[in-house]
Amino acid sequence: MNRQVEPAEVRYAAELALLAEESGPRPPGWRLTPSAVVTFIMGDGGRISGKFLGDRALVERAVITLAGRRGLLLVGEPGTAKSMLSELLTAAISGDSSRTVQGSAGTHEEQLRYGWNYQLLLAKGPSAEALVPSPILSAMRAGAVARIEEVTRCLPEVQDALVSVLSERHMSVPELGETEYAVDGFNVIATANLRDRGVNEMSAALKRRFNFEVIEPIGSLEAETALVKREAMRTITGGNAPAEVDDAVVEALVTVFRDLRQGRTVEGWPVERTTAVLSTAEAVAVAGSLGLQSAYFSVGDPVSLLPGHLLGVARKDDPADQAKLVGYWDSTIRRRAEGGARLWKRLYELRHVVGE
């Protein structure tokens, strides 16, 4: 059985082995030098592939933060590769990206500190073997980097369990009368979404224990198109379908996404922004579905599928977004069609799909 997704340290094992050979001082507990970590993520144009299409300075700051005494908090809109970056960083620094807590409204303190094997606890009382360490605690013991995904989805009082861990670097277990101390190399990467619904505010005390890095959507159209195509191909070939994603369609898709995300078209015309977050990740998903659909159902004209998918994405969050999409069709796509581009002309002919 194939795994759907391999963790980063497995997927890039060869690259990591190569970089581990680089000499130079390493922060205690680190497998690679800081500059090797940056190279691992940004690529060197040769044997190490570029994995993150963002600002190099940002990655450098992230690496520096992890070597210090503050946690790293990656914030940004959904689908800006925050989680991917945190996975790559942990894989490169600790060689293990599995110590992860998934934050949600149901996350409780035990998942950040420690829990108990209740049966054992009731039967024998508190003991070391009844204690179930959280990923954070096991990272502290191992001197590794732990990840907390979507930390702002945890309730504020649950988040605050992190405060003492990050500032004191130890965790007391009063039931056992013991204190667990973090081994060198321990740190925390959290990702957070500040714009999404249903997120909680972080307390000021916790904020002060983190360095913040804001991850912006990808800057250039070409880079984003290339990324969407590459990632979409990966999902498709993972499904073993002999699929192909049409270049022109992907470019049109990414252009529409970017226009609606930025509230301004490539040409500089104003557009009404949608409430739904049109992230790169979302574009990858749409491109993937387009590819799969044309692979299994032999669609003659992949462009004709685009409006339907766009509508599906836009309608996810707010029904009013459909009106914005129609508005986009009537203004931007129409102007482009009048400009004579064949693809946009075809899209304008498909206006009826998105609504009256």
Add this chain to the structure above:
Amino acid sequence: MTDPSQAVERLVTSSAPFLIGVRHHSAALAVAVPELLNAAAPDAVLVELPVELQEWLPWLAHPETTTPVALAIARPDGARLGFYPFADFSPELAALRWAAANGVPAHAIDVTVDRNDDSPRRGVGDLLRRHAGTDTLEAAWDRLVETPSYGADPERVRRAALAYGWAVRADADPVSDADLVRETHMRHRLREVGAARPAVVVGAFHAAAFVEPAPEMPLPAAREDVVTSLIPYNFALLDSRSGYPAGVRDPGWHQEVVLSKGRPEALDDAVALLAARVCARLRADGHVAGTPDAVAVYTMARELASLRGLPAPGRAELVEGLQSALAQGEPLGRARAVAKAAEQVLVGERRGRIAGEAPRSGLVAHVADLRKELRLPVRDRAFRLDPFRSPLDRRRHVAMFRMRAAGIDYAQPGEMTGVAGAESVTKTWEAHWTPASDATVELAGVYGPDLATAAEGRLTWRLRRGTSVTEILDEAAEAGLPELTARLIAEIGDTFPATAGLVELLDAYRQVHRIRSGGVPGIPTPPANADRTATRLMTTAVSGVDGYAGADSPVELAALRDLIGLADDTHRESLVWQLERMTDTAGPAAQGAIAAALVRLSARDSDWLTGRITGWVDAGGPTLGDRLRGVLVMAGPMLEASSESLTGLTERIGAWSPERFLDRLPALRKGFDTLSTAARDRLLATLELDAIPDTTDDPADLARWEAADRAGYAAVAAMLPAPAETPDAPAAPATAGAMSPETAHRWRLILGRQAEKLPVEQRRLARALDELYGRGHGEGSAGGGLEAPYPSAREWAEDLTELFGERVREEVLGAAAARGRNDVVSELDPERVEPSVDLLQNVLSLAGALPESRLAVLRPIVARIVDQLVKALATRMRPALTGLTVPRPTFRPTGRLDLSGTLRRNLHTARMRDDVLELAVERPVFHSRGNRTASWHIHLIVDVSGSMERSVIHSALTAAILHGVSALSITFTAFSTQVLDLSDRVSDPLSLLMEVSIGGGTDIGKAVAYTRKRLTVPSRSIVALITDFEEGGSTGRLLSEIRSLAETGAVLLGLAALDDTGVPVYNKQIAAAVAAAGMPVAALSPSELARWIVDQVNRR
């Protein structure tokens, strides 16, 4: 294409000339230049400055000249040709200083070329982008040259700079004509100087032109008519974000680099110092930023530098450190505060000074010449100018205003501008040239080398800093700056109709009208757009008049009066139409004013007004005083001139029974108190009371009059078929032209004048009311003796009860309390007071003026009222806010084990083993969490200017109740023209209310800006702005503040009035504009506000 490394090598190895390619502000090069020149030992130093500036080079390099300074070249008419600021981090200045110190001649070799403004700017091309990976030249320079140079060998710095310049040139291909002309000129000059080993310090871009073959261009004719000057400058203007030319980002940072001589260790310390300063600044602004944060910034900057292989952190690393460690990922919240603090620290406050013996130039010289030419006095207390008749005086007038506009401390206009058209032609000035004047001329020099540019520069700067457009317009017009004036008029025409309130509109109209009618000496030919703008302003003012239906304060009423006075014929019709619609629906004071306005506009005749007034007077009631006030504000002067409209009123007053009269007297007195003392005297004169024989106390006279009255009444009654009405007074209905003495007395009482002519018993009435109103205000109120005041408030209160009865006593004492009579408060009984917002308002208006001892008496009263009001409000608000928080058992593992529940649930698995009871837990039971707590920040921004008392009370109570809800944090900001943060007092509404003193103007923008700076988590913040939207500050700034607040994503609400009752008074235009800028405006009562907050909190 030439091979880059060879090309750069040719530049580096060139010895005649020896090339130093620079960027105009570069600390690294400024540090390296002296050493480079020491090594090269040139016999002449040539710099890229226009030849016209040659004479200034020694003064620029003078040891007593303190940077920053700037060289300027301008045409005689003031148009700027070139502007070259210098600081310690300017490599050219370092070269000139080296030349001066080593006795090597220095030469300026450039030429000024008229640049076409829209010629494309040089940018980052492909070559540079590949190497630097950034999109701006400044960042590319930082990355490629500046930061790697700290502590580096000067020769390497030179090479890096030349390589950078070569790359920019390669990207810029082809080089523009203007550049080619300048380069040709520089080569010519180099040959003319004829030095054996010349060193050329030029922009790195131009270096290649001295080595590579370059086209020869025809040279422009030499300029002879230019004015050059060396002026002191400052870092605030040198910062490139100030909008002034040839600046650099964060001059304070570059200064630190020069001070540390580029040594990495010293620079390291500088970064630590700057990080600490930014944190300190943040703390001063009320944000949390302690030493650990400064340490985090410093560590980040240092480690980044080492990761990037830099010898020391540069500006980019410092800024990245600040951003990462302090901004907390809130680009619109905290990050803005960090950016502001960083800007203040990194820009710095350094000011330059010119060496003492340097020839005076620029503004200093210009002003000295001008003073001589215009024969401006050194000292004259009353310097009289007649600008409309004497051309010299016109020039003087303009020069004086220009000096004022430029901030030069010299003359004050002695006589203030009057209302439109009523201005005197001559103007008196009080002028005195002091040492402060000299100092301020120096300061003004940064804005330009002559008065007109300096005045314009400073006005534009102030405009950008938020001074209102009308204020600037006034100064710009007086200072004779036609272009700026036309621009401002255009701006007013574009923005005011949508944003300004009536007061502001009329103010702007008056100014524009004055300019267009040639009333400003500085602007003899009015700008073309003045007529159109004036018309638009008036149209807007007229169409927005219905927003004043609730006008009540003197300012609002006066604005209405001014509108009627200023409206021209074209707008009369629509104004009348608007007012007619409001005659019966407006608030009491506004109704009065509107009725009188319609007469002034000749839309109604005075009989109609008389009818209305008598109707109101007959009806009496609490609104009577306000209605009269409105009438008198609008029509005071008209009534003074003719008593016609008052005839009807006289009839009514004469016809009342003494009781009815007494009942209405306080209200009538209040209404007429609107008029100044002298005006009331004139009114009395118009009424011709003196023609009526004075009353005496002689009983015989009284009896005679009584008899005459009755006879007269009988005669009238006999003439009528049936009695029209039963007279309820001894006074007979007045016949035309005659007034009974009784009626005359009543008038005296109403107007509060000539008390000495009153009969004894009525003097008591006058005295009781005089106690409240005193001698009045305005013209004629000064001096003169009153009747002896009451010895104590108690006696007064007793007299009031006796003379007027309980109800009037309450009314008069309440009014006295509102007017700041402290002593009457002790007459109020805490046990018996009926809690009402009105009373609270009256009592609170005293709070500011009372000493602590009296406050002690007041406290129980206020406490009782506040308590009761809070209770009433809270019952309505709390349930919606809190909800249930009872923990319940659940199987979901929440982390809080319900031990007893688990035991009960799993008892069936209990087994005894080795004398120990063992339980095999199958299903553990947990406590569920209570209600989810969502933390929200609620910011109440409350206007405490004059008209807002009731709203302030309501918002303070609301704040106190919201404070009790654990999930909400409340900040309470009160503002008038000052902003006062009272958040620490919201828990105690009593002390909050005691703290707020109501009154003063309105600067909403300032308060909004204050709150915006304090927004830490915009997405979970609610900002409620409670105001009448009568912005006294700049509306443009208010709107941009609202817009930036809306951009942060906070939930906004503007509240027009927070009152349970009453007609809301608010400025419709501004409210509409505020709504358009992203803050919805509504009029909500306190309970509705609470409901709205709950809705917002629950929605997310």
